[in-house]
Amino acid sequence: MQPAPTKKSETHQPETPLVDALKTYDRLDRRRFHVPAHAGHCLYEDATVWGQPFRYDLTELDGLDVLSEPDGAISEAQQRMASLFGVAHSFMLINGASVGLMAAMLCVAQPGAKVLIPRNAHRAVLSGLIVCGAQPVWFLPSHLPDWDLWGPVTVAQVAAQLQQHPDATVLFLTSPTYEGLGSDIPAIAGLCKAHGVALVVDEAHGSLWPLSDQLPASACHSGADVVIHSLHKSGGSLTQSALAHLPQGSCVDPTLFQQALNTLQSTSPSYLLMSSLDAACGFLGSTAGQVRIEWLLAQVQAVRRTLQTSLSHLRLYQPSGAAAQFWDPCKFYLSHPLETGEDWGARVEEAHQLAYESAKPGGVLYLANLGLTEADFEAFKTIILAEDEALRGAECPTSPLRGESVDSAEICLPQMALSPREAFFRKGHKVPIASALNRIAKETVVHCPPGIPVLMPGERIQKAHLPLLPEAGVWVVAEP
Numbered sequence: 001m002q003p004a005p006t007k008k009s010e011t012h013q014p015e016t017p018l019v020d021a022l023k024t025y026d027r028l029d030r031r032r033f034h035v036p037a038h039a040g041h042c043l044y045e046d047a048t049v050w051g052q053p054f055r056y057d058l059t060e061l062d063g064l065d066v067l068s069e070p071d072g073a074i075s076e077a078q079q080r081m082a083s084l085f086g087v088a089h090s091f092m093l094i095n096g097a098s099v100g101l102m103a104a105m106l107c108v109a110q111p112g113a114k115v116l117i118p119r120n121a122h123r124a125v126l127s128g129l130i131v132c133g134a135q136p137v138w139f140l141p142s143h144l145p146d147w148d149l150w151g152p153v154t155v156a157q158v159a160a161q162l163q164q165h166p167d168a169t170v171l172f173l174t175s176p177t178y179e180g181l182g183s184d185i186p187a188i189a190g191l192c193k194a195h196g197v198a199l200v201v202d203e204a205h206g207s208l209w210p211l212s213d214q215l216p217a218s219a220c221h222s223g224a225d226v227v228i229h230s231l232h233k234s235g236g237s238l239t240q241s242a243l244a245h246l247p248q249g250s251c252v253d254p255t256l257f258q259q260a261l262n263t264l265q266s267t268s269p270s271y272l273l274m275s276s277l278d279a280a281c282g283f284l285g286s287t288a289g290q291v292r293i294e295w296l297l298a299q300v301q302a303v304r305r306t307l308q309t310s311l312s313h314l315r316l317y318q319p320s321g322a323a324a325q326f327w328d329p330c331k332f333y334l335s336h337p338l339e340t341g342e343d344w345g346a347r348v349e350e351a352h353q354l355a356y357e358s359a360k361p362g363g364v365l366y367l368a369n370l371g372l373t374e375a376d377f378e379a380f381k382t383i384i385l386a387e388d389e390a391l392r393g394a395e396c397p398t399s400p401l402r403g404e405s406v407d408s409a410e411i412c413l414p415q416m417a418l419s420p421r422e423a424f425f426r427k428g429h430k431v432p433i434a435s436a437l438n439r440i441a442k443e444t445v446v447h448c449p450p451g452i453p454v455l456m457p458g459e460r461i462q463k464a465h466l467p468l469l470p471e472a473g474v475w476v477v478a479e480p
Ligand SMILES: Cc1ncc(COP(=O)(O)O)c(C=O)c1O
Pocket: 095, 096, 097, 098, 099, 122, 124, 174, 177, 178, 202, 204, 205, 230, 240, 241, 242, 449, 450, 451
């Protein structure tokens, strides 16, 4: 029997802390220089679905296809995506770029296989290692100490790794980095091919790269075997929706990739997420979408030019030389001479409702995205110029402010005591930070964003890790 409907007079206001938090944030009416790239606006012309989420929150019914074995609307949408991105196969992801990276790991790395990974990899790459049982060979990408930023992985570094580890079977690269610095993927892919090594490129932050001649060449067109795009970060789809691509000539069998995804993804895929990918790709491939991308790049260039010529005290990151060829100009990374990025970013956000993407000791990252308006860019420029002007006459140190940073080179190369998978399955217990030195980590310690692990299962805890561990202590492998 159906329960009797509750009378209106008897109802209590439901307690919905998360809904309330969302409403509070929305009421702040901040300029959203952060992900997701729609900045709170629907970019697509047909807003019907997005205005009525419950009505369109359907499941794998007749006519709506099946994500794990697509042969209808989902398959057609994926083929259109592949054609938009110029690849052989595209797959919709409903657990972000993360699940794409894990699926890629399952396809290219057997248990025990040696996988070359620069230390600035996202935690999802590590999750892939735990799932498949491969053995990471870590190395450091270049580092920009003045900015406290990871730089590109150079061709020479890859060549050295391939020579040192002739038995490695895969290279996982993040390009561009969270702050927009890309590596020379065409040259690196050439090296990988010559050594018979598969190349997976985490292009999570470069979803627009294949779609404009003004942006660097995408890994989709540069010889990579798998490319992952976090479309929600820069392409305007809903948070958690992303794409995996197998470019032309990929060494990965599409049936195997589908199997890997089916192993990791939900059997109840959200049609809202999937249709937001469909709509975003439809938009990005349309004339309106192309115009919007070019408009965004023009706004970015104009603001950047002004800041470059006008700033006297604040510093704006701008690559030079070869690095400029593989760089995403939509990332504004700024540093303040007297305040840490965390303090400065928060103060400006509070004072001017200018929301940033992330902050760390060395600077603040603002992400220029498709959903912003001309007024947003104007306000951004004005606020940053005023912040610079406020420093006039101040005594500023010549060297940048530094602090404990998650992605600094001081977090030295991991000393692996166990494989990530072995450590994950060992018995463990929590220890206070004071007793953590030299113990083997059992947990992943990660500060998000950017999601680059400070510490991973199997790694020996070193002195440089200590200031970055959770105050409550860290989970370590039990000693025999
Ligand atoms: C470089 C990089 N790769 C992968 C991811 C994971 O993407 P998603 O959040 O879509 O799972 C992130 C997220 O921040 C990232 O920065």
